[in-house]
Amino acid sequence: MGQYIFKRLLGLVPVLLGITLAVFLLLRFIPGDPAIVLAGERATPDQIAALREQLGLNKPLLFQYFAFLGNLLQLNFGNSLISGIPVIDEIRTRWTATFELAIAAMLIAITIGIPAGVMAAVRKNRWLDQVLMAGSLLGVSIPVYWLGLLLVYLFAVTLNWLPPSGRIGIESGLNFQPITGFYVLDSLLRLNLPVFSDVVSHLVLPALTLSTIPFAIVARITRSAMLDVLNQDYIRTAKAKGVPDRLVIFRHALKNALLPINTTIGLQFGTLLGGAILTETIFSWSGIGSWIYDGILARDYPVVQGGVVFIAVVFVVINLLVDLSYAWVDPRIQYR
Amino acid sequence: MELQPQAIQRFRKSLSGKIGLGLTIALVLLALLAPLLRPYNLAADQSYVTRLIAPSAAHPFGTDGLGRDLLTLVWYGIRTSLLISLVSVGFGTGIGLVLGVMAGYFRGWLDTIVGWLTDILLAFPSILLAIVIVTVTSPSLQSVIIAVGIVQIPIYIRLTRSVVLSLREQEFVQAAKALGATPFWIIWRHILPASLSPLVVQATLSIGTATLEAAGLGFLGLGAQPPTPELGTMLADAFKGGYALSAPWTTIFPGLVITLIVLAFNLLGDGLRDGLDPRS
Numbered sequence: 035m036g037q038y039i040f041k042r043l044l045g046l047v048p049v050l051l052g053i054t055l056a057v058f059l060l061l062r063f064i065p066g067d068p069a070i071v072l073a074g075e076r077a078t079p080d081q082i083a084a085l086r087e088q089l090g091l092n093k094p095l096l097f098q099y100f101a102f103l104g105n106l107l108q109l110n111f112g113n114s115l116i117s118g119i120p121v122i123d124e125i126r127t128r129w130t131a132t133f134e135l136a137i138a139a140m141l142i143a144i145t146i147g148i149p150a151g152v153m154a155a156v157r158k159n160r161w162l163d164q165v166l167m168a169g170s171l172l173g174v175s176i177p178v179y180w181l182g183l184l185l186v187y188l189f190a191v192t193l194n195w196l197p198p199s200g201r202i203g204i205e206s207g208l209n210f211q212p213i214t215g216f217y218v219l220d221s222l223l224r225l226n227l228p229v230f231s232d233v234v235s236h237l238v239l240p241a242l243t244l245s246t247i248p249f250a251i252v253a254r255i256t257r258s259a260m261l262d263v264l265n266q267d268y269i270r271t272a273k274a275k276g277v278p279d280r281l282v283i284f285r286h287a288l289k290n291a292l293l294p295i296n297t298t299i300g301l302q303f304g305t306l307l308g309g310a311i312l313t314e315t316i317f318s319w320s321g322i323g324s325w326i327y328d329g330i331l332a333r334d335y336p337v338v339q340g341g342v343v344f345i346a347v348v349f350v351v352i353n354l355l356v357d358l359s360y361a362w363v364d365p366r367i368q369y370r
Numbered sequence: 371m372e373l374q375p376q377a378i379q380r381f382r383k384s385l386s387g388k389i390g391l392g393l394t395i396a397l398v399l400l401a402l403l404a405p406l407l408r409p410y411n412l413a414a415d416q417s418y419v420t421r422l423i424a425p426s427a428a429h430p431f432g433t434d435g436l437g438r439d440l441l442t443l444v445w446y447g448i449r450t451s452l453l454i455s456l457v458s459v460g461f462g463t464g465i466g467l468v469l470g471v472m473a474g475y476f477r478g479w480l481d482t483i484v485g486w487l488t489d490i491l492l493a494f495p496s497i498l499l500a501i502v503i504v505t506v507t508s509p510s511l512q513s514v515i516i517a518v519g520i521v522q523i524p525i526y527i528r529l530t531r532s533v534v535l536s537l538r539e540q541e542f543v544q545a546a547k548a549l550g551a552t553p554f555w556i557i558w559r560h561i562l563p564a565s566l567s568p569l570v571v572q573a574t575l576s577i578g579t580a581t582l583e584a585a586g587l588g589f590l591g592l593g594a595q596p597p598t599p600e601l602g603t604m605l606a607d608a609f610k611g612g613y614a615l616s617a618p619w620t621t622i623f624p625g626l627v628i629t630l631i632v633l634a635f636n637l638l639g640d641g642l643r644d645g646l647d648p649r650s
Binding site for chain 2: 136172175177180304307326
C-alpha cells in the first residue's frame with residue numbers, strides 16, 4: 035500500500051507540471067505585451083519597463099517558466115492588479131467560503147440522492163422509479179445559473195423567506211469574529227445562535243442550487259449500484275431465509291453498493307469546486323469562484339492565474355485521494 | 371457501425387429515446403425555420419417604448435431590456451445554441467478520436483504523451499478551462515466553440531483509446547495484420563467502424579453538456595457577443611440589467627429553452643444507448 039501511494043504521488047508530478055505549464059503558456063497567448071496587460075491601463079512606461087524586468091520577460095521562455103514555477107513553489111502568486119493584495123492572501127481568506135458551499139451542496143445531494151436511488155432501484159420500472167429518474171435527468175439538464183435565479187425569485191423576492199445573496203447579514207457580520215473561516219462551524223464554536231441561523235439561511239439557496247448536478251448523479255449511480263447488488267445470490271439467500279425487506283435493502287444491499295457511490299461522491303466534489311464559479315457569481319458568494327470571475331472581468335491576470343492553478347491543484351489532489359481511499363476500502367483492488 | 375434491425379427495435383422500445391428524438395427534430399426544425407418565420411426584426415424593432423413588456427398577444431414571451439421581442443430572440447438563440455454545441459462536439463470528437471485511436475493502436479511514447487495531455491486537460495474543471503480559454507482568446511462565437519470543443523477532447527481520447535485497446539487484440543484485427551494490412555487500413559476498415567457506437571452515444575450526451583457550458587459562458591458575459599442572440603447572454607443581460615427579478619419572463623423563457631435543448635439530447639442519448647450499446 036505504501037509503495038502504491040508513493041507511486042501515485044510520483045505520477046502527480048508530471049500532471050502538476052503540465053497544469054502550471056498550461057496556465058503559464060495560456061497567459062503568453064494573450065494578445066499584446068504581457069507586461070502592458072499585467073501593468074494595467076494606467077501604468078507609466080517606466081512601470082511597464084520595471085514590470086518587464088521583474089517578470090523576466092526579456093529572458094528566454096524556458097527560463098521564464100522556471101522562474102514562474104519557483105515563485106509558485108514559494109506560494110508567491112503575485113499581487114492583484116486592482117487591489118494590490120497578494121493573491122495567496124486572497125486564496126487563504128476565500129477558500130473556506132467555496133469549500134463550505136461545496137460541502138453543504140454535497141450533503142444535500144447525498145441526503146436526497148442516496149434514498150432516491152435506493153427507492154428507484156427497489157421499485158424498478160414502476161412509476162416511482164420513473165418519476166425519480168426523470169427528476170435526476172432534469173437535474174443534469176437544468177442550467178444551475180438559471181435555477182439559482184428562479185430560486186432567488188421564488189424564495190427571496192416573492193416569499194421573502196431567505197436572503198437573496200451574500201454569506202452573512204450586515205448586522206451579524208458586524209459582531210462576528212470568524213475562527214476557521216467556515217461560518218457555520220464558527221458560529222457554533224462561538225455558541226452564537228442568531229449568527230448561526232443567519233449564516234445557515236444565507237447558505238440554503240446557493241447550496242441547493244449547486245447540489246442539483248451531484249444529486250442527479252448520486253441518485254443514478256445509487257440506483258444502478260443497488261440494482262447490481264440486488265441481483266446477487268446472497269441477496270436472494272437472505273430473502274429466502276425470511277430476512278425482512280428493509281433489512282435486506284439497508285444492511286445487505288446498500289452497504290455493498292456504497293463503494294461506487296463513494297467514488298462518485300468524491301469525484302463530484304472536485305467538480306463542484308469548478309461549478310461553484312457560476313453559483314458564487316449569482317449569489318455574490320465571496321469564494322474563489324466569484325473572485326476568479328471578477329478577475330476575468332477586470333483582466334486581473336495574476337488573480338485568474340493564481341485562482342485557476344489553485345482550483346486545478348485541489349481538484350487533482352481530491353481525485354487522487356478518492357482513488358487512494360477506494361483502494362483502501364476495497365481489498366479486492368490490486369496495487370500495481 | 372451497421373444499424374442492425376435489433377438496434378432500431380431496441381431504440382423504438384425506449385420511451386426516453388422517442389421523446390428525445392421528437393424534441394430534437396422539433397428544435398432543429400425551429401432553428402432552421404427561424405429566418406423564414408420572423409415576426410420581428412431584431413435589429414430594427416428595438417425601442418425604449420417597448421421595453422420590458424410582459425407577455426401578451428403581440429409578444430407571447432414579452433420583451434427584453436432593449437425592447438426586443440423575446441420570442442424572436444429565443445428562437446434565434448436556439449440556432450446559436452445548436453450551432454455552438456454541434457460544431458464544438460464535432461471538433462472535440464474529431465480531435466479526441468484521432469488522438470485516442472493513435473494512442474490506443476500504436477501505444478509506446480505516443481500513448482504516454484497523449485495520456486499526459488489527457489490528464490492535464492481533465493485536471494481543470496471543464497467550465498473553468500473553457501472560461502480561461504475564452505478569456506485568453508477574447509470572447510466571440512468562434513472562441514466559445516473552440517473552448518467548449520477543447521473541453522470535450524479528453525473524454526473522447528479516453529473513450530476511443532479504451533475501445534481500440536480491446537479491439538486491437540481481437541482475432542479479426544490480428545488476422546488483418548497477418549494478411550499484411552497497413553495500420554491505416556486496419557484502423558479505417560476495422561477499428562473505426564467497430565468503435566462508432568459508444569462514440570455516437572457519448573457525442574449525443576455531449577451536445578447537452580456543450581449547450582450548458584456554452585450558455586454558462588454566455589451567462590458570464592464570455593459567450594457569443596451581441597448582436598448574435600445567445601440564450602446564456604440573455605440571462606446575463608437580465609441579471610446585470612437588474613430586471614431579472616422585476617421582469618421574470620426575461621429569465622424564465624431563455625432558461626426554459628436551454629433546459630429543453632439539454633433535455634432533448636440527454637433523452638436521445640439515453641435512447642441511443644439502449645439501442646446501440648445494450649450491455650451498459
